Amino acid sequence: MSGSVTGAHLGWRRVLRRKPISMLNAESGADTGGGELRRGIGTARLTMIGVGSTVGTGIFIVLNEAVPKAGPAVVLSFVLAGITAALTALCYAELASAIPVAGASYTYAYATLGEIIAYVVGACLLLEYGVATSAVAVGWGEYLNALLGDTVGWQLPAALSAPPGDGGIVNVPAAVLVALCCVLLMRGAKESATINAITVCIKLGVLLLFVVVALRAFDSANLHPFTPFGIAGIGTAASTVFFSYIGMDCVSTAGEEVRNPRRTLPLAIFWCIVIVTTIYILVALAGVGAQPWGRFEGQSAGLAAILGDITHAGWPAILLAAGGVVSIFGVTLTTLYGQTRILFSMGRDGMVPKFFHTVHPRRRTPIRNTAVVSAFVGLLAAVVPLDTLANLTSMGTLVAFTVVSIGVIVLRRTRPDMYRGFRVPGYPVVPVLSVAACVYLIVELPWETYLMFVIWIGLALALYFGYGIKHSKLAALPEDANEAAAQ
Template sequence: MSGSAPSPGPTVGWRRVLRRKPISTLVAESGADTGGGELRRSIGVGRLTMIGVGSTVGTGIFIVLNQAVPEAGPAVVVSFVLAAITAALTALCYAELASTIPVAGASYTYAYATLGEIVAYLVGACLLLEYGVAASAVAVGWGEYLNALLGDVFGWQVPAALSAPPGEGGVLNVPAAVLVTACCLLLVRGAKESATINAITVGIKLLVLLLFVAVALTAFNADNATPFAPFGIAGIGTAAATVFFSYIGMDTVSTAGEEVRDPRRTLPLAIFWCIAIVTAVYVLVAVAGIGAQPWQAFEGQEAGLATILGNLTGSGWPAIALAAGGVVSIFGVTLTTIYGQTRILFSMGRDGMVPAVFHAVHPTRRTPVRNTLIVSAFVGVLAAVVPLSTLADLTSMGTLVAFAVVSTGVVVLRRTRPDLHRGFRVPGYPVVPLLSIAACVYLIWELPWQTYAMFAVWMTLALIVYFTYGIKKSRLAQPSPAELDTTRP
């Protein structure tokens, strides 16, 4: 035997699961064909902001308000503000990482560069919950607004058995499946076309929400806001955790890192505009809605905002306009959240963490067609058969975990790579990232135990897949010096 044993390589033991992907490699891959094809850079600040707003405005207001108000009462306005503060703190962290690592993959990619492969894989699993389940959640509510519109205009509605999932009075949510199919076909056509359609839907939804605010405020009654917090601080926290999935838009912005022009500048600007627009709209609509009817009336109310306007105007044109706006809005939300999930899987496929089919790009459309088809099938099935309340809490859990990891990544990268060029730097460092982590942990604590159980099952499945597939197929499993340096992220 030789005198001294060789030092363990980077793929031995714990170092194997904690291997990190160099940022130089990530950036180089984002501009080169790595086997599956290259995405087209065609999106600017305006369209990217609209992607973020489109994936956000609609979920918390058109649908989840009816889930959150019974938990917090009129104090749901505070819940939205609390969720917004958490999102804003995390948005600053996203902006720094997005300007430093301007590639597709969002939280997954950032974790791979800063915290290691197994953490990145689990974050990827969280993002699948965040996007796939969020898309399903908002698709579930589409049938409610479609029926409200059909009832007001034609006096006919899709039968309850075919417009709601099991557990919510139905057998199969057919409208949700139809919605997901339409979004799938548009995404297959191209990212630029999808972004344009999304920008149009965002403009429509903002107009109808402003209409709601204008009409509802004319009937504002301060008595509806008393008692303001019937369930105390606990109720406010629980509602904040429920509505937090409404703030996934900034994460969706960062998933487009390889399809935007001048990403180091475009990504931070779009993230800031997204969070500012979303927070303003949410608070305005929540205040107007609470003032227009007693908070007890929100529970079990379908197509809530359209119903409120219908009650105020006698089902006149404002209610019809809002129902139509809900139909258009939820289409836009579903479109952008499915888009976000396909881009996460695109990055994971490039890294070998999921099958290569998710990284394959159509040679002429320059979109991940098969990836989009698989994701849409998964989202469509969930939307057709799973109740909304279950989906909303699962999405919040996945989102909050991913956000906490991003904030942690900022701290790690500042310490390990202070030399990196950063197009934006978090102000008040390290206080802001630490506050972001603390806020995320608080909202996670407020989620119901059933959500913890389902999340634990999901994470267990993710670990099984990682140790049986991802760890072996990872492109870093047989690294070259140019691809792997475990001493620097």
């Protein structure tokens, strides 16, 4: 009996072993400015990575999915999601300043909560980024067709521009978009960040134009009834749109490719949340004020359609459709980038095959990793409908955000004297509120999402016990090193 108890105890110690923070920082070159990846991104471009992976996802795509669930009160859904994201952003900022390493929530969980939890979080992040990239790529075909129809009078046939379930057979534009982003990411993170910054400036200009024009047609009658589905509708829509707040997590995946990461990461996370939340609320309010909420459901390229109805002219809709094409390109680029860096970090830890950790000697980017991820994401975008993808992304995002907030509490208790470039104000209230808000939004997701999520986590755990636990770099460390990590 004692032997089995001892074996079980050792088994739990193996799956809950934590990676020493000193090892994490040494591997990434956080304190020396070195590392395996090239450091060339500053605060402005890092902020644009966060904004680029967020603005466009929620407004250009998911508004048509969320308004039918909440009505005009979708504005409050964005506020609720924004408050949740802001609370979590403070937690992200503290952990990013203390552990400025690629891997984001996965890395933070590995340092604070243990290996198996980190693996589950890593699976959530891969789901979050992979499905989010696919979700926005799906919508690219809609805006591309809107642009082609308004400019040259021709569109791609529905069979080749939408996935099964949305009236098509295969979404060719989505697959092509992912392939283009793949090639750009292979060239280098700095170059990709520059292209992304350009697309962000274009999309913000286009969205501000939409706000100005839509507010001119604002009709308060369109806001009645404001909450046709009650409080429950607001919560359900907030859960759906929350996937559009993954930008701050994408910021933290760049921890090994930014200059002065302990200062740059918290600043970029802060500015990302401020810019994103402001834009979302303005566009949502202008949209539901300019058009009856019942017309949003099933409306293709919604914002472009709203502008066309308001102006009865061609140029505003053409401009917005072009902005959607550029915007979604930027979103796809940055979320695809985030997923490859998660896998890079997991590969370095031995959690997934070393293949994903291989870096090109000259470009200093994980080229093989990027190619495999892009192939998977492109296939997903080509054949899976948008609404399924949006809810799955929200689940993965919320679980990862919950773990980050818990990680702040754990690290404050286990390493109170550790250097932090930023500390969460109002501790421990803010992390606790962040966890509570995330759990609330998780509860509001539909049961089908839970089923698919459980299947995904089951597959991840099978991979962990079949591969990760045996190949983990921590398995080769002496037991006292793992003990030191837990102190």
